[in-house]
Amino acid sequence: MSAERRFAGAIDLHTHSRVSDGTETPSELIRAAHAAGLGTVALTDHDSTTGWGEASATAREVGITLIPGMEFSTRQGYASVHLLAYLFDPTDAGIIDETARIREARLTRAEAMVARIGADYGLTWADVLAQTTPGTTIGRPHIADALVARGLVPTRSDAFEGILHSRAGYFQPHYAPDPLLAVKLVRAAGGVPVLAHPATRGVEGLMSEALLAELVDAGLFGLELDHRENKPKAKARLAILAARYGLAVTGSSDYHGTGKPNRLGENTTAPEVLDAIIAQGTGAAPIYA
Known part of the structure; x- marks a missing residue:
């Protein structure tokens, strides 16, 4: 079956529900995605898969394809680096242990x-x-x-x-693994890792090419370049590196309900890229419309 026939409608691979920092329940988010005309949506709450079950049930009900995912918090030095992880095994011990540690650190940080x-x-x-x-x-x-x-x-x-x-003066960081470990954990759990909005800090804030090459060697699949917060010059630089290292390019909304101005489907991913994600993802299956 061709990608175009399988994925009727636009593809948005980065959204958040109330399980993390969105303002809608997983069910409400899926209904909003369907109402917005999307054919495929990924639920990618921060460091959690809790919303997968509810989102899956609603996706089947309304007839939209769901890609189970997560936004994995990582840190390189003082810089926060987010990794989108698709179709990994949510019962994998490495993923469970690391995300539990991150959530606990987030909680302690928030209380302080x-x-x-x-x-x-x-x-x-x-x-x-x-x-x-x-x-x-x-x-x-x-x-x-x-x-x-x-x-x-x-x-x-x-x-x-x-x-x-x-x-x-109130901010304080929280624990997060380095991105290299996160990429390895996602691949070990059968998942497909993509760097989320990697150009938001401009050219000066881009990760080094040496680190990017390490991530590619560890199994990095792609870069989320079509995102409203990516800076144009940095995005252009990463597009060159994506071509150099054979990385896929994705586009997404990073929707948070009313928590951010981002709108569902404002940036989308090509069907052939999603086909490649599904071909490589062995830890969990898409929920097809």
């Missing part, structure tokens, strides 16, 4: 940040928990939503540009 912010603004941990559901991977977006709910900032974006910005 709220304590600092609370000393100046009166924010409480209960305020943050009110912005989550059971099983949520708690992070800075939930603190931002709590700040909005308390009337301390007008929007989540304002929170990140102000109180939650590193210059404000």
Whole structure:
């Protein structure tokens, strides 16, 4: 079956539900994707696969293809590097152990940040928990939503540009593995790894070609170049490197519901690229419409 016939409609491979920092349940997200005219959507919550079951059931109900995935938090030095992982085995011990460690570190970091912010603004941990559901991977977006709910900032974006910005003095990093380990873990679990929005920090903030080559040797599949936050010059540089190293190029919305201005399907992935992802992914299966 050709890619065009199998994947009727646009393909968006990067979205978030309330399991991480989106504002919709997995079911609501899938319905929104269907209403937006997408034919295929990937659910890629941060460091969690909790939403896969609910999303799968709704995908079958509404008739949309679902690609189970995750956005894996990693760190290179002081820089945060996100890795999209598709079709990996969610029961793999390496993935389970590492993501549990990341989520625990996120939780500890969030509690410490709220304590600092609370000393100046009166924010409480209960305020943050009110912005989550059971099983949520708690992070800075939930603190931002709590700040909005308390009337301390007008929007989540304002929170990140102000109180939650590193210059404000409340920020602290959390544990995350280096990207090389993450790529190896994803491949060992039968998954397909793609660097998420790798050009957001401009040319000066690009990872070195030497590191990119290491990731390719470890099994990196592609680069998410069509993303609203990628800077044009850095994106152009990475397009050259993608061609040099035989990396696929993907495009996605990075949809968060009302948590970000990103809209479903604003950037999409070619059917032949998704075909290649499915051909390589052996840890989990797509849910076909």
